Amino acid sequence: xxxxxxxxxxxxxxxxxxxxxxxxxxxxxxxxxxxxxxxxxxxxxxxxxxxxxxxxxxxxxxxxxxxxxxxxxxxxxxxxxxxxxxxxxxxxxxxxxxxxxxxxxxxxxxxxxxxxxxxxxxxxxxxxxxxxxxxxxxxxxxxxxxxxxxxxxxxxxxxxxxxxxxxxxxxxxxxxxxxxxxxxxxxxxxxxxxxxxxxxxxxxxxxxxxxxxxxxxxxxxxxxxxxxxxxxxxxxxxxxxxxxxxxxxxxxxxxxxxxxxxxxxxxxxxxxxxxxxxxxxxxxxxxxxxxxxxxxxxxxxxxx
Amino acid sequence: xxxxxxxxxxxxxxxxxxxxxxxxxxxxxxxxxxxxxxxxxxxxxxxxxxxxxxxxxxxxxxxxxxxxxxxxxxxxxxxxxxxxxxxxxxxxxxxxxxxxxxxxxxxxxxxxxxxxxxxxxxxxxxxxxxxxxxxxxxxxxxxxxxxxxxxxxxxxxxxxxxxxxxxxxxxxxxxxxxxxxxxxxxxxxxxxxxxxxxxxxxxxxxxxxxxxxxxxxxxxxxxxxxxxxxxxxxxxxxxxxxxxxxxxxxxxxxxxxxxxxxxxxxxxxxxxxxxxxxxxxxxxxxxxxxxxxxxxxxxxxxxxxxxxxxxxxxx
Numbered sequence: 345x346x347x348x349x350x351x352x353x354x355x356x357x358x359x360x361x362x363x364x365x366x367x368x369x370x371x372x373x374x375x376x377x378x379x380x381x382x383x384x385x386x387x388x389x390x391x392x393x394x395x396x397x398x399x400x401x402x403x404x405x406x407x408x409x410x411x412x413x414x415x416x417x418x419x420x421x422x423x424x425x426x427x428x429x430x431x432x433x434x435x436x437x438x439x440x441x442x443x444x445x446x447x448x449x450x451x452x453x454x455x456x457x458x459x460x461x462x463x464x465x466x467x468x469x470x471x472x473x474x475x476x477x478x479x480x481x482x483x484x485x486x487x488x489x490x491x492x493x494x495x496x497x498x499x500x501x502x503x504x505x506x507x508x509x510x511x512x513x514x515x516x517x518x519x520x521x522x523x524x525x526x527x528x529x530x531x532x533x534x535x536x537x538x539x540x541x542x543x544x545x546x547x548x549x550x551x552x553x554x555x556x557x558x559x560x561x562x563x564x565x566x567x568x569x570x571x572x573x574x575x576x577x578x579x580x581x582x583x584x585x586x587x588x589x590x591x592x593x594x595x596x597x598x599x600x601x602x603x604x605x606x607x608x609x610x611x612x613x614x615x616x617x618x619x620x621x622x623x624x625x626x627x628x629x630x631x632x633x634x635x636x637x638x639x640x641x642x643x644x645x646x647x648x
Numbered sequence: 649x650x651x652x653x654x655x656x657x658x659x660x661x662x663x664x665x666x667x668x669x670x671x672x673x674x675x676x677x678x679x680x681x682x683x684x685x686x687x688x689x690x691x692x693x694x695x696x697x698x699x700x701x702x703x704x705x706x707x708x709x710x711x712x713x714x715x716x717x718x719x720x721x722x723x724x725x726x727x728x729x730x731x732x733x734x735x736x737x738x739x740x741x742x743x744x745x746x747x748x749x750x751x752x753x754x755x756x757x758x759x760x761x762x763x764x765x766x767x768x769x770x771x772x773x774x775x776x777x778x779x780x781x782x783x784x785x786x787x788x789x790x791x792x793x794x795x796x797x798x799x800x801x802x803x804x805x806x807x808x809x810x811x812x813x814x815x816x817x818x819x820x821x822x823x824x825x826x827x828x829x830x831x832x833x834x835x836x837x838x839x840x841x842x843x844x845x846x847x848x849x850x851x852x853x854x855x856x857x858x859x860x861x862x863x864x865x866x867x868x869x870x871x872x873x874x875x876x877x878x879x880x881x882x883x884x885x886x887x888x889x890x891x892x893x894x895x896x897x898x899x900x901x902x903x904x905x906x907x908x909x910x911x912x913x914x915x916x917x918x919x920x921x922x923x924x925x926x927x928x929x930x931x932x933x934x935x936x937x938x939x940x941x942x943x944x945x946x947x948x949x950x951x952x953x954x955x956x957x958x959x960x961x962x963x
Contacts, residue, residue: 359848368856369754374749374829377819378764379904382771385782392781449676452669458759465949466677470878472941533679594839596775602886610890616779622778629775 393619411622423604424621431601432628437635438535439591443584446539450546451576471540538594542587549578549583576647585640592633601625659674667914684942691715691932698924721908722901722933723784728940730884738817739878740756742828743870743913750832751858755844764918772826776886784890787812812891813881828873834949835869836862840848879941898937905933 357365393413395406406573417424553576561571596602605625609618685705692711702708718724753765790804790811806812816822820829839862847857863870881888885899892900909929 362854363756364758367752367758367761370748370752370756370858371761373745373818374752374768375764375819378767378771381783381816381819382774382779383767385786386783387780387781389779402685447859452673455669457666457669457673463673465945466680468949469680469945471876472945473938487802487806493959532676533683538681544847566691593772596777602777603777606780606890607808609781610784614936615785619778619781622780626775626778629771638853 360416376621385628389619389622391621392615395616396642397615407573413616414624416617416623417624421617421621427601427604428625428628430593431599431625432632433481434599436632438538438595439588442539442542443587443589446542446587447580447584448547449539450543450550450571453543453547454550467536467543470537471544473537513561538591541590545583545587545590546580553579554638581644582646585637585644588636589633591627592629592636598631672940676829687931687935690928691935693928694927695928698928708917713934714929717909717929717937718933721801721912721929722905722936723896724936725896727896727901730896732940734813734897735878735881738813738822738881739811739874741814741817741879742822742825743873745818746873747826747832747870748862749820749829749868751836751862754833754836756854768769768826768829771821772824772830776823778844780890781792787891808892808894812887822877825875829932831869831873835866841866871948878944882941902933902937906930 391406394410395409396409397406424523426648449467453460455465457463557575557579558571561575566574602622605618605621608614689705689707691714692712693707694711694713696709697707707753749768753761753768784807785805788916790806807816813822817825843861843865844857847861882898885903888897888899891905896902906926909926
């Protein structure tokens with residue numbers, strides 16, 4: 345290695361310099377993609393959102409019109425405001441439920457019981473099934489809807505609700521939270537199918553907690569609930585932040601606003617308005633992410 | 649005496665807990681499996697059983713008719729082949745480029761790599777909708793900074809080809825690639841530095857260290873990323889329906905299945921088609937689209953569930 349460098353007339357590099365060079369080479373493919381498929385499009389999207397775009401024989405003309413598109417989206421467009429608030433409210437309601445639910449299930453799936461392997465593979469199935477087109481089509485399936493009405497899924501939900509309420513009350517959770525959760529029970533399928541990845545993350549986190557902590561707590565006479573609140577919960581609290589962020593991001597792919605933005609862009613060919621909508625959406629998400637990160641990270645416990 | 653009573657109370661509580669846990673897990677598993685079971689039951693039903701009040705789960709008349717319809721309308725085997733090729737191609741390329749980038753960010757620090765990693769986080773946070781239109785226009789008239797028009801005289805139209813997928817996955821910017829880079833980075837950060845130094849002292853260059861020592865250690869995270877990437881590409885309707893409008897891949901075929909179906913059944917007059925029957929065939933279509941994934945999952949799930957626990961997601 346050294347000799348080749350000498351032969352080429354280059355001065356031999358230190359290990360650190362070599363590492364830096366190779367680091368840049370390794371990152372280079374991503375960097376190219378980042379510039380061409382992310383950063384430039386992001387800037388052009390910002391430019392489109394501030395312009396009026398019309399297609400003609402020469403191609404496209406882009407004319408700067410300031411914030412007119414933003415004003416149109418917020419004041420003129422009939423459905424944008426409603427869809428935006430709906431998407432955000434849905435997200436804000438769902439995120440805590442999904443995170444709490446997946447933490448609970450992760451704790452459950454971490455315990456030893458008969459058939460654990462089977463249960464785990466069933467619970468991770470939504471990671472595979474509940475995404476993209478299948479979700480969209482499923483929500484329009486007529487047979488599904490009618491069968492849900494007939495086949496007593498009401499009884500099923502009531503059962504789930506009762507057990508959950510019982511569990512949670514026993515685990516020492518306050519009643520408001522329990523009511524909130526049982527309110528979510530009619531959407532149980534939606535919640536379960538969106539928490540696959542989050543369960544995985546929590547489960548992985550729980551398994552990194554050293555067993556000695558639990559042993560020591562048991563010797564001191566801690567009950568299972570105490571062990572959960574004093575050991576498991578603080579130890580996985582950094583992952584709560586990760587999961588909140590993941591859940592928020594995951595909601596991008598399946599909400600009505602995305603459809604509206606696409607439709608404005610590709611059906612009505614109003615690229616300017618569509619970009620403006622997308623930017624408003626992005627800013628709203630950014631604000632929510634910033635607020636939740638701020639509040640959660642103040643309470644997160646880091647074990648170092 | 650008191651001890652014995654305490655013990656029995658304890659064991660009673662433990663029994664109660666296992667019972668409740670069992671109920672809960674069976675109940676929730678049922679909620680997850682319910683739509684799949686429902687689809688299977690619908691798919692094997694004959695048209696006659698649709699309105700029969702006595703048929704709830706197990707049909708009275710079995711038939712392969714729904715499957716035949718779906719195979720016919722979706723051009724199933726071609727579609728399956730195309731989707732498989734597309735997904736495996738993007739998966740391999742994405743995993744390779746993301747592993748390189750993840751290792752670069754984790755271990756081979758250079759000036760500015762911190763700022764670039766902030767860029768990775770940014771790609772995770774920005775909704776793909778925001779950049780969809782410029783990317784679409786860019787791919788429609790692909791110029792590669794003005795080089796291609798110089799050579800051929802006109803820009804290339806890359807839409808309706810696999811090139812958008814190849815290019816984005818080769819450069820680690822495909823669907824959710826930021827997440828994969830993050831997973832790999834976290835994992836490589838967890839491997840002790842001493843391993844790397846030992847390899848260097850024994851004469852391995854950085855490329856050799858990566859290929860011969862780091863990658864074999866990274867199998868859990870490779871499995872995770874590969875599975876995620878394959879599945880999400882398979883199911884993705886967002887980019888796929890934008891880039892590929894007329895190619896036969898699963899998600900575009902599924903999206904247009906209801907339309908094609910009513911055209912097929914009613915010779916274009918879709919107002920008279922029985923909506924129940926349409927829905928029945930559509931359910932069969934969904935079932936057949938996810939069937940390959942379920943089969944794959946059955947084979948890799950054990951490995952997947954084990955490996956995710958050793959992956960670096962947790963940091």
